[in-house]
Every structure is written in structure tokens, then in C-alpha cells.
Amino acid sequence: MSSRKTIHLVIFGIGNVGSTLISQINASKERLKSQLNLNIEIPVVTNSKLVFFNDKRDTDTWETNFEKFSVPFDVSDIIAFVKEQQYENVIAVDATASADLVKNYISLIENGCHIVSANKLANTLHYEFYDGLRLALKKHNKSFLYETNVGAGLPVIETIRNLYDSGEEVEKVRGVFSGSLSYVFNTFSSENETFSKVLTRASHLGLTEPDVREDLSGNDVARKLLILARELDLNVEFQNVKIQSLVPKNLNGKASLHQFKTRIKELDQPFLERKDTLSKNQVLRYVGELNVAEKRLEVKLISEEKQSALGQLKGSDAIFEIFTKSYGTQPIVIQGAGAGKEVTARGVLSDIVKLSNHIN
Numbered sequence: 001m002s003s004r005k006t007i008h009l010v011i012f013g014i015g016n017v018g019s020t021l022i023s024q025i026n027a028s029k030e031r032l033k034s035q036l037n038l039n040i041e042i043p044v045v046t047n048s049k050l051v052f053f054n055d056k057r058d059t060d061t062w063e064t065n066f067e068k069f070s071v072p073f074d075v076s077d078i079i080a081f082v083k084e085q086q087y088e089n090v091i092a093v094d095a096t097a098s099a100d101l102v103k104n105y106i107s108l109i110e111n112g113c114h115i116v117s118a119n120k121l122a123n124t125l126h127y128e129f130y131d132g133l134r135l136a137l138k139k140h141n142k143s144f145l146y147e148t149n150v151g152a153g154l155p156v157i158e159t160i161r162n163l164y165d166s167g168e169e170v171e172k173v174r175g176v177f178s179g180s181l182s183y184v185f186n187t188f189s190s191e192n193e194t195f196s197k198v199l200t201r202a203s204h205l206g207l208t209e210p211d212v213r214e215d216l217s218g219n220d221v222a223r224k225l226l227i228l229a230r231e232l233d234l235n236v237e238f239q240n241v242k243i244q245s246l247v248p249k250n251l252n253g254k255a256s257l258h259q260f261k262t263r264i265k266e267l268d269q270p271f272l273e274r275k276d277t278l279s280k281n282q283v284l285r286y287v288g289e290l291n292v293a294e295k296r297l298e299v300k301l302i303s304e305e306k307q308s309a310l311g312q313l314k315g316s317d318a319i320f321e322i323f324t325k326s327y328g329t330q331p332i333v334i335q336g337a338g339a340g341k342e343v344t345a346r347g348v349l350s351d352i353v354k355l356s357n358h359i360n
Contacts, residue, residue, distance in 0.1 A: 004037045007356045008087040010044040010078055010113065013095035014066070017118055018045075020345035021095060026060060028349070038356055043085065044078055048098065053081055075104040079111045089359050091352060094119045095345075105144075106136045114359070116351045118148045118344055124223045127235055143358065145351035150177070150224040153343035153350070154336050156320050160231050163332075169325035173228055174289040176310060176319050177221045179339030180207040181286045183316040184215075185301075188271065189283035195271035196264045207316055207339065211257050216246040218286070218299040225288040225297050234295055244300040246286070278303055285310050309333055316340075 009025075011018055025040055032038045045052045045062060051073035052066040082090055092108045094101055094117035102122045105115060122133060123146060137144055150156045163170055176182045180202055188198045202208050208215045222241040229236050245252075248267070251260050275284065285304045290297050304311040309331075313319055318338020321331040337343045 004033065004039050005089065005356065005359070006039040006041060007089045007091060007352070007359070008082070009040060009042045009352070010046075010082065010090065010092045011042060011095060012046050012093065012101055013098075014045060014047050015095065016341035017344050017348065018093075018095035019063075020341045021093070021348050022062060024345055024349050032353070036353065036357070038353070040352070040356075043087070044081065046073060046078070048096070049073075051078060075101070075107065079107070082113070083111070089356070090114070091116055091355060093117070093348065093352065094122075095348065097121070105133060109133075109136045109140050109142045109144075112140075112142075114142050114355055115144045116348055116355060117144070117146045118348050120146075120149045120223050120227065122146070123149055123227045123230065124238055127230075127237060130230060143355050145355050146227075147351050148344050148347035149227050151318050151320060151334070151336075151338050152179070152340060153347035154318065154320070154334050154338065156334055157227070157231060159332065159334060160228060160322060163322070163324060164232055170232055170292055170322060171325060172289070172291055172321075172323040173225075174287055174310075174321050174323075176285055176313055176317075177224045177288045177338070178215060178286065179316040179318050179337065180209075180212075180215045181221070182313060182318060182338065183207050185284045185286055186313055186315065188275070189278075194265070194268045196268050199264065199267070211260075213247050213252065213257075213260060217252075218243040218245050221286070221288045221299045222297070225290055225299065229290050229292075229295075229297055232292055234292070236295060236297065240295070241297040241299060244298075246301065274301070281306050283311050285313070309335075 022042065029040065032040060043054050045054065045066060049072060050070035052070040054062065090113045092113040092115050094115065096119055099121055102119060105122055108115065123130060147155065147157050160170060183202050184198055188195055199212055203212055222238065222243050226236060226238055226241055251263060251266065282303045283306055284301060286301050288299050309321060310319060316339060317335055319333065319335040321333055323331045
């Protein structure tokens with residue numbers, strides 16, 4: 001049997017996704033060793049301000065140790081520690097939403113790290129940064145995996161990239177990209193409830209951002225759409241995405257979150273009027289749509305037939321339809337849980353394992 005491969009993880013971010021990821025790694029350790037001959041160590045764990053250098057590699061008590069022994073850090077401190085320990089096979093895992101950390105990606109790559117990221121920002125900043133990051137990866141022979149940027153644990157990016165790399169002509173991608181807005185419109189379309197009541201329940205269930213305007217703005221869907229467009233080598237920017245925001249102008253960012261919550265019922269009448277325009281065979285869906293030939297990226301609220309793939313959507317599932325030249329009018333459909341800490345963390349772990357298999 002070949003010798004066991006050891007991977008060293010630097011985990012940035014121990015919120016919902018990061019802490020769940022560590023738990024999943026701990027639960028999978030023995031199986032990874034026996035089935036894949038793979039040993040995953042976590043010598044570095046950080047939150048936004050503090051780092052814990054885990055010399056003893058005891059990840060079962062990492063939370064207690066983090067509380068006791070963490071210290072303030074700069075990314076350069078982590079790079080110095082990794083070099084001092086002479087680690088090989090280092091993967092920096094970004095489980096944050098931090099723009100500052102993204103600015104350190106190239107430095108991490110230059111100092112020997114591969115990157116696995118749940119953070120969308122690196123792939124949605126201006127194209128100059130996007131291209132420069134890929135040049136750095138190529139120059140230093142490093143990998144960057146980010147399947148969870150679109151669809152959490154669903155294999156959307158991988159499928160589109162494989163189709164494109166094989167020479168398939170991808171013509172259009174459309175779907176419900178947001179698990180939170182999927183739940184909102186699936187429920188609102190089928191139940192006799194006000195829009196504000198459905199939205200509040202989605203928030204209480206933890207499906208939305210703390211400020212639901214982040215979801216209603218359409219920006220998150222737009223970022224996912226932009227990422228998919230760039231996977232198909234379209235040189236497009238975030239401002240090229242045409243976004244239909246669902247936040248009324250008088251309730252946007254100028255109003256405080258408290259003001260928005262006290263006035264949330266103002267959303268009810270406009271959405272009821274939109275719902276009343278539907279036939280009994282139609283439902284509302286908030287979709288992202290990419291027309292590749294025209295370089296057109298749109299995020300919008302549409303009426304959809306109930307019997308269609310998008311119309312049959314339930315719960316907080318996401319769905320992606322990929323139309324290609326070879327497949328004709330029948331799209332490739334990928335559907336499943338599009339949000340949640342468990343599926344997102346599992347997707348990150350899948351990327352770590354996939355990357356580990358390709359590291360010499």
C-alpha cells in the first residue's frame with residue numbers, strides 16, 4: 001500500500017460553516033484514512049480577529065483550546081507558522097465572507113497554499129483581480145476550488161466546467177439560485193398568506209440573512225450568475241447583471257433594519273397584486289438567467305407554469321437548468337438543497353478531498 005498522504009488545513013472562519021466543517025472532518029477522519037489513505041490535520045483555526053495554532057493536533061477539543069489559547073493575528077503570521085513547521089500539502093480554507101481575506105489569496109498562493117473557498121467574493125470582484133488570481137495559481141502550480149459558491153453542495157460549477165472543457169456549447173443557464181427566496185415564493189404562491197408573514201417565517205427558520213433585504217435585493221443571486229458566466233469565459237462584471245430588486249426604494253438601505261421590520265407589511269399589497277395576475281396554473285419564481293451568446297445576465301421575478309421544473313419546486317430547494325447545443329430543448333437539471341450549513345460544509349469537505357487526490 002502506498003504511504004498515507006497528510007493534508008494540512010488552515011481554516012479561516014469558524015462560524016456556522018467553518019465549525020460544521022471541523023465537526024464533519026472529525027467524524028470522517030477514520031474513514032478517510034482507511035478508504036482514501038488520507039490524513040487531514042487542522043493545525044490553524046481562525047475567526048476574524050484571533051488565531052489558534054494547534055500544535056498538538058487535537059481537533060476534538062478545538063473550541064475549548066481556541067477560547068484559551070487564541071491570539072490576535074495577521075495573515076503573514078500564519079504564513080510564517082506554516083513555513084516554520086515545514087508543512088507540505090497546505091490548503092487554506094475560506095469559510096468567511098471577508099473581502100480582506102480575499103485580498104490575501106495571492107499571498108497565500110505564493111507561499112505554498114492551495115485554496116478551497118465558500119466565499120463568493122474572489123470570483124465576483126472586478127475581472128482584473130479574477131484573472132490575476134488565476135495567473136498566480138498557474139504560475140505557482142496551485143489549485144482553487146469553490147464548488148459551494150453556487151448551489152451549496154450541488155455540483156453546479158463542476159458540471160458547467162466539465163461541459164465547457166469538453167467542447168460542449170452551453171447556450172443558457174437559468175434557475176432558482178436562492179434557497180431562501182425559493183422557500184418564500186414556493187410558499188407564497190401556494191398558500192393563502194401575506195408576503196410579509198411568509199418572509200418573517202423564512203427569517204425565523206434561519207433561511208434568510210439577518211437583514212432579509214440582502215436576499216430580496218437580488219445581489220446574492222446576481223453573484224452566483226456572474227460566477228457561472230465567468231466559468232464559461234465570459235468577461236463580465238457585476239454591474240453587467242440586470243437585477244430586479246424586490247426591495248421598494250423607500251425601504252432600501254437608507255431605512256434602518258428596525259424601520260424595515262416595522263414597515264414590512266408595506267410589501268404585502270404589491271406582491272398580492274402580482275400574485276393576482278397569475279392564472280391558476282402559474283406560480284411566482286425569482287430566477288437567475290444567463291444567455292451566453294448575448295452575454296445577457298438577468299435576475300428577475302417571473303410567472304412560471306406549475307408543471308415545469310421550476311414551477312414544481314418545493315421547500316427551500318434550488319434548481320439549475322443548463323441548456324446546451326447537444327441536449328437541445330431538454331436541459332440538464334440539477335436540483336436539491338441550495339443552502340444550509342450542513343450541505344455547504346459538506347461541499348467544502350468534498351472540495352478538500354477532491355483537491356487532496358490531485359496533490360502529489
